[in-house]
Amino acid sequence: MKEYIILDNKKKIIFLDRDGVINIDKHYLYKIEEFEFTQNLFKTCKYFISLGYEIIVITNQSGIARKYYNEDDFKKLTSWMINEFKQNDINILDLFYCPHSPNDNCSCRKPKPGMILQANHKYNIDLENSWLIGDKTSDIEAGINAGIQNTILIASEYSTETDEINTQHIIHNIIETKNIIKN
Template structure:
């Protein structure tokens, strides 16, 4: 199975720290078109997202689940099936294995879904996304400028684009 792994905040939706409310969620232009193209090419889509707001007490797992159910329904209405969502509720200080830049979420997805990592892609908005992908055996990586500020000269991403909408010209 080939996967396009997507970070959430800054890739799927406009970056907003500790986002957990439906009314604050704004999709990035072109995300649905890009995801439909990935599906047409035979890729499945998995979201992998750090959600330290849970451990920090800004919101809880139920708040995340409520938003996640809504997000998945929006994708479904647009003809996009999201295979799975993996999230890390920990802070960087927790030193867990799931928080990107560690590859835990990606490796859990690989084990659960029998994923061919060498034929898969990661689209993120932070170098941590790219590092996690590389550690998990994913070399096909895209860093987008639609989220956090990035240091393009030091990036290990294979491609750097303005947003996920441009990935349709890369993932063919």
């Protein structure tokens, strides 16, 4: 008798915005020496991984289109950042960025879902059981536009608890996701 094991290879992903979620938002940040990881970030990411999630970063970087910094600056900072995660035993599966300005009318700048759709095309993602964590309503909207219902807003200067948005949860520090994401 043959046994067939059906494997569900779909990945559960935690989509993280960068500025305001991974690092303190300093507006068009591109210098390594100015990059500051947010409090509790690494331990929270380890928690996600312990639950079987993988982490993908999706970030709007219109500073490139605005010529505040160039793509090389961004890539240097990104390699450094991913290495810092590695030093803390955290693997970042991938990072997608939008280098365009709002006027470019591209399909990747959040709130458009382009980066998440691109990630879903590259990896086989279980969107239903994935999460999006951001600090702007445009992050949450990008998630919803891509079919992610599980959204968490980290309250910031861009958002208040009175925001009329569709986010499922509002928190003040990423560590609070432990009370929300439990499996």
